[in-house]
Amino acid sequence: MKRRSLGTVVVLMVVLIISLPMGNLMAVGDITEGEEVTIVGTMNAFDQLIDEDGTVYEIDITDAGNELVEEVGKKVEATGLVEQLEGIKTLSVSTYRILE
Numbered sequence: 001m002k003r004r005s006l007g008t009v010v011v012l013m014v015v016l017i018i019s020l021p022m023g024n025l026m027a028v029g030d031i032t033e034g035e036e037v038t039i040v041g042t043m044n045a046f047d048q049l050i051d052e053d054g055t056v057y058e059i060d061i062t063d064a065g066n067e068l069v070e071e072v073g074k075k076v077e078a079t080g081l082v083e084q085l086e087g088i089k090t091l092s093v094s095t096y097r098i099l100e
Helices: 002-028 063-068
Strands: 036-043 048-051 056-059 075-085 088-098
Touching (some): 063 075
Antiparallel strands (some): 036 048, 048 056
16 A cells, blocks of 8 residues: 555656646746736737737737837837737737837
């Protein structure tokens, strides 16, 4: 009986050790909805910010957002709240700066 318990504990420890780094890696690319974040990317002509990983953010209508969408083709750093609806990420921009 002790041998089976020890084997179960070893298996559980191995699974835990393997799953922890994978969980952290998956969380790195995720942005929590409603969280204020800073995103570096390039503005396109469709009022979208494309980050360095290729993630697309639709820019919400805000004072700063309306100014940001005029910076087509420029690399920018934008800060604001991220929300997601039906797989579409939006960024409600509070501040931004041009990096190029």
